[in-house]
Amino acid sequence: MSQEHEAQLSAAVTAVKNRKIKNVYFVACGGSMASLEPAQYIVDCELDIPSFVYSSNEFVHRTPKGLSKDSLVYLTSHSGTTPETTKAAELARSKGALTVGSSNVIDSPLWKALEFPIKYEWGEEAAPDISKTGLMYRFLYSFMNIVSPNEKYTRALDIIQNKMKRVLDANHEATLAAAKEFGSSHKREELIYTMASGGCYGEAYSFAICLLMEMQWVNSHAIHSGEYFHGPFEITDYDVPFMIIKGLDQTRPLDERAHAFCQKYSKKITVIDAATFDMDGICEDLRGYFAPWVVGHVLRQYAVELGEHRGHPLSVRRYMWKMEY
Amino acid sequence: MSQEHEAQLSAAVTAVKNRKIKNVYFVACGGSMASLEPAQYIVDCELDIPSFVYSSNEFVHRTPKGLSKDSLVYLTSHSGTTPETTKAAELARSKGALTVGSSNVIDSPLWKALEFPIKYEWGEEAAPDISKTGLMYRFLYSFMNIVSPNEKYTRALDIIQNKMKRVLDANHEATLAAAKEFGSSHKREELIYTMASGGCYGEAYSFAICLLMEMQWVNSHAIHSGEYFHGPFEITDYDVPFMIIKGLDQTRPLDERAHAFCQKYSKKITVIDAATFDMDGICEDLRGYFAPWVVGHVLRQYAVELGEHRGHPLSVRRYMWKMEY
Numbered sequence: 001m002s003q004e005h006e007a008q009l010s011a012a013v014t015a016v017k018n019r020k021i022k023n024v025y026f027v028a029c030g031g032s033m034a035s036l037e038p039a040q041y042i043v044d045c046e047l048d049i050p051s052f053v054y055s056s057n058e059f060v061h062r063t064p065k066g067l068s069k070d071s072l073v074y075l076t077s078h079s080g081t082t083p084e085t086t087k088a089a090e091l092a093r094s095k096g097a098l099t100v101g102s103s104n105v106i107d108s109p110l111w112k113a114l115e116f117p118i119k120y121e122w123g124e125e126a127a128p129d130i131s132k133t134g135l136m137y138r139f140l141y142s143f144m145n146i147v148s149p150n151e152k153y154t155r156a157l158d159i160i161q162n163k164m165k166r167v168l169d170a171n172h173e174a175t176l177a178a179a180k181e182f183g184s185s186h187k188r189e190e191l192i193y194t195m196a197s198g199g200c201y202g203e204a205y206s207f208a209i210c211l212l213m214e215m216q217w218v219n220s221h222a223i224h225s226g227e228y229f230h231g232p233f234e235i236t237d238y239d240v241p242f243m244i245i246k247g248l249d250q251t252r253p254l255d256e257r258a259h260a261f262c263q264k265y266s267k268k269i270t271v272i273d274a275a276t277f278d279m280d281g282i283c284e285d286l287r288g289y290f291a292p293w294v295v296g297h298v299l300r301q302y303a304v305e306l307g308e309h310r311g312h313p314l315s316v317r318r319y320m321w322k323m324e325y
Numbered sequence: 326m327s328q329e330h331e332a333q334l335s336a337a338v339t340a341v342k343n344r345k346i347k348n349v350y351f352v353a354c355g356g357s358m359a360s361l362e363p364a365q366y367i368v369d370c371e372l373d374i375p376s377f378v379y380s381s382n383e384f385v386h387r388t389p390k391g392l393s394k395d396s397l398v399y400l401t402s403h404s405g406t407t408p409e410t411t412k413a414a415e416l417a418r419s420k421g422a423l424t425v426g427s428s429n430v431i432d433s434p435l436w437k438a439l440e441f442p443i444k445y446e447w448g449e450e451a452a453p454d455i456s457k458t459g460l461m462y463r464f465l466y467s468f469m470n471i472v473s474p475n476e477k478y479t480r481a482l483d484i485i486q487n488k489m490k491r492v493l494d495a496n497h498e499a500t501l502a503a504a505k506e507f508g509s510s511h512k513r514e515e516l517i518y519t520m521a522s523g524g525c526y527g528e529a530y531s532f533a534i535c536l537l538m539e540m541q542w543v544n545s546h547a548i549h550s551g552e553y554f555h556g557p558f559e560i561t562d563y564d565v566p567f568m569i570i571k572g573l574d575q576t577r578p579l580d581e582r583a584h585a586f587c588q589k590y591s592k593k594i595t596v597i598d599a600a601t602f603d604m605d606g607i608c609e610d611l612r613g614y615f616a617p618w619v620v621g622h623v624l625r626q627y628a629v630e631l632g633e634h635r636g637h638p639l640s641v642r643r644y645m646w647k648m649e650y
Binding site for chain 1 (some may be wrong): 551
């Protein structure tokens, strides 16, 4: 099984070597799109190659002029049945772009549309290096190491394969009590804002639209920490709940400033601070890039506990899976 | 006065002619940033030159690798005193990028930081062609006409100078009754979601974070119409208010799909449909690009009327202008 992942990843990486990539598009929907945002952040900081995140249907309907045979398009869908993402892959491929992506299901529509599909494992028992996130980052660091070789990308690959399991498990355990407390104290809230910046913004978005709005029917909105002071902060009041995510990358000062202000006027702040995480084994200079992965892992637990206290399991839906739309 | 605007705009356009622009960054905060999003949308659809929107402090703290002397950076701040945007301009200029931008205040900090500042007029009596939006689009179409000459850009420039005043006035008047009805029917709502896609997404964002959250202390979130089905739609219920903006560009089918679903399950939908606007004088092929401008103009009126019915003028703040942050 594991050999299968390796062969698929390796084929995608080899394909990059034979191309001159001019731009990179990360394309997916909802939580899948959010999972690609930290990747775009890393490329944006590291490479002089433009990169973009698109919601699949936006990409399909108003295809960016820059999409060409020199583009790398990375797409992902858990079931591989998201029609918009499948169409986006078909469109990109028809333009001659290199299409790489992942799904949990081999031979799903997205799988068939991709030139280089990679199967990932799912669930608590899935090893991080063959999980959706792990394989995406392994492809990403391998890609960057080809277009702009750097020893730190080799270290990043080693961390994914040899260190992340312990880091994820340790932080899962270390934040369980706080997650339970969050679930209990927030079970009657009808709205919870999230806030983050930089590489962690996608995690705040994902928590807002998937875990809170979709899976808990709790109103939410992911506020960018830098944007907070330019409009949203006026909503802050003693009884307005905020979940503030503080990352470890270059935009941490934005999160710190938002936190410092918000805690003066709201009595309902929950802070997920990556600086308190156990990041042993992850090189100091790479922690900013790995923080979103750990944040996402921890946040899921917060949602599970919230669902537990609200008697509303994360799997409940009223529209999805129940009708055509 | 008018000659002054023309000289400033002309200097910026001439500067573009003498450069080989490799990428474009639109940088500002909050509502100012949102006002640049339709511009980025147009560039993304029209040119094979990558373009990006950044909130100023994100740009300052984790400067994209692509920023160079071959970059065009467009920045805007109404008062010209937004420190993050001024810093962003200084940073871009220090990297040798071409900095162009606008402010309502000559000799403000942003004004001094920009290589090519353009003064815009403000308020109800300001002519559209020398308003913030008008001057930004005039620069944009002139820029595009230099790097990829096309007669439609010349037509767009003509529309801004000779047609937009009538179009904005006509739609302002035509939507007044609906805006009053919105204000009355929504005055007790504590949360109103907005929804849009494509070139209009920035207007939905602006209405959510500035007009509702900042100026009305009403909870909100700008949902992308394409993302709606991948999480947010599960929050839809009979008593959840949505303001759905339907544009005229290529992503209109996304708005239509979201509207069709949403109206089945929410009884509190307000639709701002650009297809119902009086767009006489605007060429058919350019209406998609001009719709966000009209939408923004109309939306402001909805906010004014909401404030009227809530006894909460748009000018009221609790933090802004009252303290350091």
